[in-house]
Amino acid sequence: MSNNQTSQGPSAGSIAAFVLGIFSLTTCLITGIPAWIVGKMELDKINSGQSPKSGETFAKVGMWLGIAATCISILAAIGILVYAIAIAVFISHSAH
Numbered sequence: 001m002s003n004n005q006t007s008q009g010p011s012a013g014s015i016a017a018f019v020l021g022i023f024s025l026t027t028c029l030i031t032g033i034p035a036w037i038v039g040k041m042e043l044d045k046i047n048s049g050q051s052p053k054s055g056e057t058f059a060k061v062g063m064w065l066g067i068a069a070t071c072i073s074i075l076a077a078i079g080i081l082v083y084a085i086a087i088a089v090f091i092s093h094s095a096h
Contacts, residue, residue, distance in 0.1 A: 013042035017062030024069035028076075032069030033049025039063025 020035035042059040045051040 008052040008054060010055030010058045011042065011045075011051040011052060012057035013038060015046065015063070017042050017066075018058040019062070021062035021065030021069075024066050028069045028073040032073060033064045035062045036067025036070060037066075039066060 016037055017039035020031045020038060024030075026033050039059045039062040042051060042055065043063065044062035045057050045061065046053055
């Protein structure tokens with residue numbers, strides 16, 4: 001890695017992962033999965049020396065926010081499904 005890379009600011013990919021991660025707190029899967037993917041790709045570029053190390057924190061935060069939002073979305077979907085099944089079972093037993 002050259003000295004020029006260490007003095008640069010974070011790359012556009014790092015910032016994109018961070019912004020997507022922040023948005024994923026409210027939009028969940030819509031930007032959660034892209035934040036996860038972009039963050040991971042950017043971390044790979046940073047580790048291989050293709051992107052400046054100064055973007056590592058942005059990429060990590062974006063990736064982890066994306067992972068968290070995705071997991072929360074999946075858990076919420078499972079909870080809604082279980083609730084819907086419970087209501088359907090309750091209604092079917094009440095009809096008898």
